[in-house]
Amino acid sequence: MLDKTYRPTEVESRHYARWQDAGAFACGRRAGAAPYTIVIPPPNVTGSLHIGHALNNTLQDVLIRWRRMQGRDVLWQPGTDHAGIATQMVVERQLENEGVRRRDLGREAFVDKVWEWKERSGGTITLQLQRLGASCDWSRERFTMDEGLSVAVRKIFVDLYKQGLIYRDKRLVNWDPKLETAISDLEVQSREVKGKLWYFKYPVEGAADRFITVATTRPETMLGDTAVAVHPDDRRYTELVGRHCILPLVGRRLPIVADEHADPEQGSGAVKITPAHDFNDFDVGRRHGLEMVNVLDPRGYLNENAPEAYRGLDRFEARDRVVADMEAQGLVERVEEHLHVVPYGDRGGVPVEPYLTDQWYVDAKTLAQPAIKAVDDGRTRFVPAQWTKTYYEWMRNIQPWCISRQLWWGHQIPAWYGPDGEIFVELTEADAKEAARTHYGTEAELTRDPDVLDTWFSSALWPFSTLGWPEETPEVARYYPTDVLVTSFDIIFFWVARMMMMGLHFMREIPFHTVYIHALVRDVKGQKMSKSKGNVMDPLELIDKYGADALRFTLTAMATQGRDIKLSEGRLAGYRNFVTKLWNAARLTQMNGCVPDPAFDPAAVGETLNRWIVGALTATVAEVTDYLDEYKFDQAAAAIYRFTWHTFCDWYLEFIKPVLQQGGDAAAAAETRATAAWALGRLLHLLHPFMPFVTEELWQQLGPKDAGMLITAPWPEADAALIDRDAAAEMDWVVQAVSEVRAVRGDLNVPASARPNLYYKIEEPHLENWINYNKDFITRASNSASLIPIHTPITEVSANAVFPGGTFTIPLQGVIDVDAERQRLSREVEKLTGEIARLDAKLANENFLAKAPAEVVEEQHERRTDAATAHAKLAAALARLPAT
RNA sequence: GGGCGCGUAGCUCAGCGGGAGAGCACUACGUUGACAUCGUAGGGGUCGCUGGUUCAAUCCCAGCCGCGCCCACCA
Numbered sequence: 001m002l003d004k005t006y007r008p009t010e011v012e013s014r015h016y017a018r019w020q021d022a023g024a025f026a027c028g029r030r031a032g033a034a035p036y037t038i039v040i041p042p043p044n045v046t047g048s049l050h051i052g053h054a055l056n057n058t059l060q061d062v063l064i065r066w067r068r069m070q071g072r073d074v075l076w077q078p079g080t081d082h083a084g085i086a087t088q089m090v091v092e093r094q095l096e097n098e099g100v101r102r103r104d105l106g107r108e109a110f111v112d113k114v115w116e117w118k119e120r121s122g123g124t125i126t127l128q129l130q131r132l133g134a135s136c137d138w139s140r141e142r143f144t145m146d147e148g149l150s151v152a153v154r155k156i157f158v159d160l161y162k163q164g165l166i167y168r169d170k171r172l173v174n175w176d177p178k179l180e181t182a183i184s185d186l187e188v189q190s191r192e193v194k195g196k197l198w199y200f201k202y203p204v205e206g207a208a209d210r211f212i213t214v215a216t217t218r219p220e221t222m223l224g225d226t227a228v229a230v231h232p233d234d235r236r237y238t239e240l241v242g243r244h245c246i247l248p249l250v251g252r253r254l255p256i257v258a259d260e261h262a263d264p265e266q267g268s269g270a271v272k273i274t275p276a277h278d279f280n281d282f283d284v285g286r287r288h289g290l291e292m293v294n295v296l297d298p299r300g301y302l303n304e305n306a307p308e309a310y311r312g313l314d315r316f317e318a319r320d321r322v323v324a325d326m327e328a329q330g331l332v333e334r335v336e337e338h339l340h341v342v343p344y345g346d347r348g349g350v351p352v353e354p355y356l357t358d359q360w361y362v363d364a365k366t367l368a369q370p371a372i373k374a375v376d377d378g379r380t381r382f383v384p385a386q387w388t389k390t391y392y393e394w395m396r397n398i399q400p401w402c403i404s405r406q407l408w409w410g411h412q413i414p415a416w417y418g419p420d421g422e423i424f425v426e427l428t429e430a431d432a433k434e435a436a437r438t439h440y441g442t443e444a445e446l447t448r449d450p451d452v453l454d455t456w457f458s459s460a461l462w463p464f465s466t467l468g469w470p471e472e473t474p475e476v477a478r479y480y481p482t483d484v485l486v487t488s489f490d491i492i493f494f495w496v497a498r499m500m501m502m503g504l505h506f507m508r509e510i511p512f513h514t515v516y517i518h519a520l521v522r523d524v525k526g527q528k529m530s531k532s533k534g535n536v537m538d539p540l541e542l543i544d545k546y547g548a549d550a551l552r553f554t555l556t557a558m559a560t561q562g563r564d565i566k567l568s569e570g571r572l573a574g575y576r577n578f579v580t581k582l583w584n585a586a587r588l589t590q591m592n593g594c595v596p597d598p599a600f601d602p603a604a605v606g607e608t609l610n611r612w613i614v615g616a617l618t619a620t621v622a623e624v625t626d627y628l629d630e631y632k633f634d635q636a637a638a639a640i641y642r643f644t645w646h647t648f649c650d651w652y653l654e655f656i657k658p659v660l661q662q663g664g665d666a667a668a669a670a671e672t673r674a675t676a677a678w679a680l681g682r683l684l685h686l687l688h689p690f691m692p693f694v695t696e697e698l699w700q701q702l703g704p705k706d707a708g709m710l711i712t713a714p715w716p717e718a719d720a721a722l723i724d725r726d727a728a729a730e731m732d733w734v735v736q737a738v739s740e741v742r743a744v745r746g747d748l749n750v751p752a753s754a755r756p757n758l759y760y761k762i763e764e765p766h767l768e769n770w771i772n773y774n775k776d777f778i779t780r781a782s783n784s785a786s787l788i789p790i791h792t793p794i795t796e797v798s799a800n801a802v803f804p805g806g807t808f809t810i811p812l813q814g815v816i817d818v819d820a821e822r823q824r825l826s827r828e829v830e831k832l833t834g835e836i837a838r839l840d841a842k843l844a845n846e847n848f849l850a851k852a853p854a855e856v857v858e859e860q861h862e863r864r865t866d867a868a869t870a871h872a873k874l875a876a877a878l879a880r881l882p883a884t
Numbered sequence: 885g886g887g888c889g890c891g892u893a894g895c896u897c898a899g900c901g902g903g904a905g906a907g908c909a910c911u912a913c914g915u916u917g918a919c920a921u922c923g924u925a926g927g928g929g930u931c932g933c934u935g936g937u938u939c940a941a942u943c944c945c946a947g948c949c950g951c952g953c954c955c956a957c958c959a
Contacts, residue, residue, distance in 0.1 A: 005920070190957085197959075215959045229959095267959040278958075340958060351958085386888065390954075393887060397955085489954085520953095557907090558897080564952090566896060570908055580919065588918035634898075638906080653918080835903085842902090847939035856902055856940090863903065 002590055002701060006583040008547030012693045016130055019696075024711050025135045027075035027479070036072035037482040038064060039463050040136060041495070042144065044083035045118055046090045049128035051521045051567065052488065054539035055555045057134050059518055059633060060486045062556060064135055065689035066628055069715035075479045077466050078129070078136035080122065082145040084410040084455040085179060085347045091117045091409075107408050107450075114409050118143075128540060133548050133692045135711070142466045144458040145411070152465035153411045153458050154427050156506060161415075161425040165363045165505075166403070168415075168423065172282045173402050175355030177300030177315075178348035181406035182359050184454060185399060186493055188343045188352055197338035198323060199268060201331045202228060205244040205253065212237070212245050212256065213333050215267030217340055218277075219326070220318040223250055223306045224295040227273040229284055232258040234269050248331050249322065250307055257288050276356045294356050298406075315353075360404040360413060360451070364501065368395045371500035380500065380510045383631050387489060387517045394493050401498075403454045410452030418444050460498035463511040480507060484514040484631075492517070516631050519564045521555075537567060549691035550576040556690050557637040578641060579694050582687070585649050586680060586698045592660045594677040596704040602678060602722055607668050609659070610675040611727035613652045616643065617679050622718035624686055640686050648683065651735055652676075677702070682716050825878040832871040839864040 019025060027035075038060050043053060060076065068074045091114045092102050102110050122143075129136070142149060160166040173182040198219050201211035212228055225247050230237035241258045254273075261284050262271045275285025276294040285292055295310075297303040302310045302318050309325075310318050326332050345352045372395050374380050375388060382388045404413060416424045416432040422439060424446065426432040436444045458465070463482050467475040481503070487496065496515055503511030542551050553575045558565045602614045620643040627636035659665075659672050681703060684695040688710050699710040707713065842848055842860055849857060 002918095004918095190955095193958090195958085199959095217958050221958095263959080269959095271959045280957090280959090338958095341956095342958060354958090390888065393955075493955095560898070564890095568896065568908085571896070574907060577919090577921080580921080584919040584922090586918085591918065638898075642906090649918090650923085654923095657917090842940080845939060848902095849939080851939045852902075859902075866903095 002583070002587045002698075004587075006547075006579060006694060006697075008549065008579075008693065009544070011697045012131070012133070012543075012548050015693055015696045016133065019135065019709065019711055020138070022709065024709060025076070025137050026139055027073060027137050027475075030071065030073040033071055033073040035478050036064075036067040036074045037077065037479040038075075038484055038486065039077040039466060039482055040079065041485075041487050041491070042079045042081040042142075042459065042462060043125045043129075044086050045080040045122040045125075045143065046083055046087050047080075047125045049125055049132070049539050051537050051539050053125070053129070054132055054551065055518060055521050055559065055565065056486060056488065057129055057132055058552045058555045059516070059559060061132070061134050061552075061692075062633060062689040063484065063486070063628070065692060065711065066715065068135070068711070069685065069688065069713060071714060073478075075140070075475075076134075076136045077140055077142070077479075077482075078126070078134075078138060079142035079144070079462075079466060080125065081455060081459060082118075082143065082410065084405060084407050084452060085181070085183075087114060087118075088407055088409040089179075089347065102408070110408055131540065131543055131548060133552065135692075140466070144455070144462070144465075148468065148471075149458060149461070149465045150411055151427075152461050152469055153453065154414045155470050156461060156502065157414055157453070157457075158425055158427055159506070160362065165366055166425075167361055167363065168358060169361050169400075170356065170358045172276075172279055172354040172356055173359050174343065174345075174352045175298070175357070176345035176348040176350070176352050177296075177298065178350045179345065179407075180298045182355075182357060182402055182404060183345055183347075183352065184402050184456075187346050189346045190341045191344050192339060193342045195338050195340055195342070197267070197336040198326075199333035199335070200248070200272075200326055201333050202245040202248060202254070202272075204240065205246055211331075212240060212270050213268040214270050214272040216272060217338060218319065219322040220302070220310075220315050221274045221277045221295070222247065222272060222322060223302070223310060223318075224274045224276050224293040225250075225254055225272045226252070226275060226285065226291045226293055227254050227288065228256050228270055229259040229262045229273050230256065230270045231260065231262040231264045234262070234264045236264075237270060248329060249325055255288075255290075257284075257290075259284050259287065277354055279354050282354070282356075292356060296353060296355065298355075300350075300353060359402050360415075362401040362403055362457075364398045364401045367501035367505055368398045368497075370504040371395060371497065374500060374504060374510050380512060381514050383514055383516045387492065387515070390489070391492060391497065395497060398497075401454075403457050404449075404451040405454055406450075407452050410455065411458060413449045413451050413453060415449040416446040417449065418446060456494050456498055459495055460502040461506075463499055463503055464507055469507075481510050482512045484516055485512040486516045486518065488520055489517050490520070514631075518559055521565045521567055537569075542569075542572060546572050546576040547579060547693070549579050549694045552692075553578065553637060553690050556633045557641070559633040578645065579691065581645055581649060582683075582691075582694060583698070585644070585653060586702055588653055589676050589680050590702060592656070592673065592676070594660075594673045594680070596677040596681055596702070596707075597674040598704055600674045600678050602675075603719075605671055605675055607659075607671055607675075608727045608730055609652070609655050610672055611724040612731040613648070613675060613679050615723040615725075615728055616647050616652075617682055618718050618720070618722040620647075621682070621686060621716045622720075625715075625718060628689075637690060640683075640690070644683060644687070648679065651731075652679070684710060685713060685716050688713075822878065825874050829871065829874050829878060832867050832874065835867045836864065836871060839867060 023029070040060065041056060043049075047053070064074050064076045091110075094117070095102065095105070095110075095113065105113070126138075126141070130138075157166060174185065174188050175181070176183050195217050197215050197217055199213050199215050200219070200222065201213050204210040204212055214228060216222065228245055230241060232241075237256070240256045243256050244253045245256060246252070247254050256270075257273075261280055262269065273281045273284050273290060274293075275281045275290050276292040277296070282292075284290070293305050295302055295306045296315060300315045302313050302315070304311060306318070310321060313321060323332070343352050344350065372392065375382070375391060382391065414425060414427060414432075416426070416429065416436070418424065418436055418440065422436075424432040424435045424439070426435055429446070429448070432446055433443075436446055461469075463485075464476060464480050467473060467479055469476050469480075485496065485499075492515075499511045503509065539551060550572055554567070554572045555565070557575065558567070558571070602618075605611055605614060620639060623639045624636045627633075627639060653676075656672050656676055660669050681699070684699050684703070688695040692711065696710045699707070699713075703710070839860060843857075843864060
């Protein structure tokens with residue numbers, strides 16, 4: 001017997017372990033079946049499960065479980081990402097707490113520490129995913145720094161280098177002075193900051209008291225100025241072009257150049273040029289062959305290229321000093337408050353510097369072309385489609401990708417330098433030595449490039465590196481390309497685009513057919529969840545409180561395409577109640593002896609009630625399947641919720657009570673028991689991808705003996721022949737009639753004693769039983785002395801209209817608030833009068849009659865008739881109300 | 885500046901050419917009946933505004949207003 005309540009915690013861990021032990025998650029179990037592959041977006045190894053992961057992985061698990069039940073050979077490839085900067089920071093901070101500094105430790109020892117940390121704490125998120133119910137093939141778990149994946153990374157790097165698609169270049173990069181590394185454009189986040197705009201006067205050479213004014217938000221960079229630019233068409237400055245001015249504080253002669261970059265509308269129209277510290281100025285500098293003076297060191301302190309007074313100052317201290325010194329010399333024309341956007345490093349949290357260094361770049365523009373084409377051709381498709389445009393937008397304007405990082409944790413770049421700076425890029429040090437020997441004709445001392453690769457470089461290979469590439473493994477052959485990538489839009493550029501590029505270049509095939517982009521999960525107010533705001537919802541706490549199934553169902557039901565999810569606990573509680581409802585529905589069937597019959601044939605049932613539920617369930621199967629096919633998770637969840645609660649529980653289970661509990665027709669009862677058990681079983685199948693735990697538990701307790709585990713049971717077929725229209729129509733009548741009766745009684749404020757659940761009579765033998773079932777109530781109500789009998793006209797009309805063949809009387813008794821009833825009826829009558837007038841006008845409209853489809857016209861006619869009937873009923877009821 | 889999206893019930897959101905919907909919240913009644921709750925009923929909406937297309941617009945188109953996000957922008 002089922003417990004009175006469902007206890008998620010115990011059930012969840014038990015079934016997860018059983019599935020694992022049975023190898024239910026493993027790929028390759030069905031040799032002949034078509035493969036279905038999803039690679040997990042690898043969470044950072046430092047990560048712990050946040051609500052976004054919960055959504056992302058729930059959706060993947062829904063797809064995976066569903067396809068598995070459909071008989072596909074599914075592979076959900078799990079793993080974690082080494083997350084270069086993030087992990088290095090975590091371990092570094094931990095060591096600092098122990099009083100150890102990274103640089104004191106040295107590179108090798110530090111990297112060992114990181115590995116130690118990974119072995120100890122790196123599995124957290126994996127365990128958390130398991131609590132969510134994720135049915136990944138854990139036996140195939142990978143880590144981006146695994147030996148195999150590292151080989152793939154090296155091979156890709158070497159191949160791209162030899163193809164000229166990776167190169168080394170000296171140019172401005174975004175430099176994070178806190179982490180002391182280059183970062184890519186994507187890792188820069190713009191923040192709006194209130195700052196100042198300083199107008200500085202630079203003396204013009206050879207013209208006493210003549211100045212050219214430049215505006216800047218970054219006074220400290222003036223120390224690296226090497227020119228002043230004005231627009232070629234700006235007549236204010238025409239005569240100055242070609243002359244020089246003198247850089248205050250430094251004394252350098254700066255040429256005044258004409259360049260389109262200078263915007264006459266902005267500032268003073270003249271702009272100082274600092275090629276080593278500004279991307280635009282860098283370009284100007286290249287155009288005019290200007291000197292590039294770098295005044296900062298890697299930590300953002302002023303270096304030896306700055307005048308002595310400023311050396312060693314932090315860039316912000318230097319700013320204050322420069323302004324003060326300029327003021328002292330009377331060279332500050334004015335200062336304005338200025339709202340502007342400042343680039344910050346997304347990890348370091350400090351403003352990044354455009355910084356002149358040697359870095360490694362990927363020629364993304366070349367690699368992007370096939371990736372654009374693949375989407376153009378529809379070989380890879382975005383769902384929802386609107387993201388296609390975002391993808392194109394970025395791909396078409398793609399910039400060289402800076403892939404080197406001045407970190408210790410990551411894939412070290414397989415490049416070695418000879419004594420003269422010659423570069424040897426090879427898979428191994430031995431190969432590099434060999435190449436050097438060939439090059440120099442003798443043994444040469446080589447030093448390896450100390451930099452590591454951007455974490456996203458290895459992530460870009462994930463769909464095939466995890467399968468064993470560059471080895472020619474059976475897995476690569478079988479599971480690549482993958483079917484769908486499930487992710488959120490914030491990593492389309494970081495990850496999706498780059499997987500497309502690498503996949504197409506090296507595998508000659510797209511990495512996935514579909515990219516499903518889901519929403520972001522926000523808090524109730526629509527704000528991003530963040531630790532600093534204190535509005536994070538911890539999925540593990542939610543699982544503890546509501547159960548994994550409730551959390552999963554909530555996320556799935558709210559995963560509408562194209563809108564962010566504002567998660568509230570109220571919603572979660574609602575779906576927890578749904579789990580409870582399902583549990584109790586199962587209890588009801590059990591208590592009524594509904595045991596699965598292996599010989600049950602849904603096509604052979606005879607009772608209307610049973611034919612109806614078989615059909616309704618079949619329709620739901622089709623609906624859910626179709627919605628999942630289209631990645632409409634919310635609709636699929638809604639369809640199944642509706643059916644379970646509002647069809648199966650509210651009506652079917654209510655209807656079967658009299659059949660099963662009143663004796664009577666034994667054959668009908670037996671059929672009904674078998675049907676109920678069968679229907680519940682199907683329902684559990686449908687719900688399993690969404691709520692794996694409670695459904696598996698119920699299946700184990702109530703399913704057929706030897707039926708095995710639900711996780712590997714077959715997904716129901718929607719056999720259209722099972723949809724019985726006659727039964728559906730008949731039951732629709734019944735449902736409608738009962739609702740109408742309920743509405744009447746509800747409106748009358750009939751006291752409890754006079755309101756049994758439902759009672760009516762119809763020419764259906766098993767439903768007639770129901771009257772008997774409720775007889776006690778009716779009798780009791782009739783005998784109550786405190787009640788006055790009221791017969792409402794509506795009820796009479798309903799009885800005659802809805803059940804032409806049956807006698808149908810409802811002994812409604814009770815008290816009535818006549819004034820309230822009069823008000824209500826008046827309102828209804830008024831509404832209907834308006835409705836009728838509108839429909840009449842429509843039906844008199846020649847254009848409408850001429851152009852609208854016939855069935856629409858017919859429909860409007862029917863509505864006119866219905867409205868008139870209702871109007872008559874209500875008007876009569878109104879007239880018959882006793883005066884007060 | 886370029887791009888994308890969103891304004892529908894008190895709240896959170898579906899729907900998207902012919903009858904305005906769900907969940908939560910609210911009100912009333914009921915509940916020793918499978919229901920740590922559940923049932924039944926009810927109130928509540930100029931579907932952001934203005935035009936256009938159409939026989940017909942919450943839905944399609946344009947403009948406007950409000951909100952959000954992404955990209956670019958450190959004079």
